[in-house]
Amino acid sequence: MSISHLLKAVSISCVAMVSCSLSSIAQTASNPIEITYFDSQIQCGEGSSLINVKVDVYSNQQFVQTLSLKDTVYLPINSFEELTFEYNFVDSECSPTTPTEMILAPEDTVPNLPGAYDQDSIQEMLNGLNEYEELFLAELGTTNPDSSAYDLQDVVLVINNNPTDPDIYTYTILD
Numbered sequence: 001m002s003i004s005h006l007l008k009a010v011s012i013s014c015v016a017m018v019s020c021s022l023s024s025i026a027q028t029a030s031n032p033i034e035i036t037y038f039d040s041q042i043q044c045g046e047g048s049s050l051i052n053v054k055v056d057v058y059s060n061q062q063f064v065q066t067l068s069l070k071d072t073v074y075l076p077i078n079s080f081e082e083l084t085f086e087y088n089f090v091d092s093e094c095s096p097t098t099p100t101e102m103i104l105a106p107e108d109t110v111p112n113l114p115g116a117y118d119q120d121s122i123q124e125m126l127n128g129l130n131e132y133e134e135l136f137l138a139e140l141g142t143t144n145p146d147s148s149a150y151d152l153q154d155v156v157l158v159i160n161n162n163p164t165d166p167d168i169y170t171y172t173i174l175d
């Protein structure tokens with residue numbers, strides 16, 4: 001699929017979605033990326049159930065899409081740096097602290113933190129990536145790196161900088 005064909009498909013999907021800002025972004029796209037909401041583990045107090053964390057994606061301050069766990073979104077943007085995220089706890093008495101965010105490429109030095117709950121450690125998740133992928137980590141429970149809650153795995157996204165087959169992702173259905 002050519003890029004122009006793809007962008008046309010994205011623009012059409014924006015019209016169909018009514019409130020969508022992707023069509024303007026698509027005009028300048030040259031290096032699209034794919035983001036997968038890979039994992040999330042955070043509790044509201046010890047022994048309670050896991051919080052359902054939704055992630056609102058913004059590109060250059062414009063709202064793009066809300067991600068739920070396991071969602072994959074294909075974004076026709078130039079750089080991950082255009083993106084910002086807002087985190088919402090669904091049906092929880094807790095609310096996120098000021099997020100601590102970190103991006104790690106496969107060869108980067110990994111903070112020495114154990115896996116959260118039944119989650120793999122950051123090193124294990126990193127080992128599972130391809131060279132063109134990165135991990136985006138967010139800590140939402142505490143801003144204190146010495147706290148036991150500080151695991152940087154409250155939200156884990158996988159950034160794919162080289163999606164080879166955008167055909168199979170979000171917008172194909174309207175192509």
Ligand SMILES: [Ca+2]
Binds near residue numbers: 139140151152154
């Ligand atoms: Ca945490």
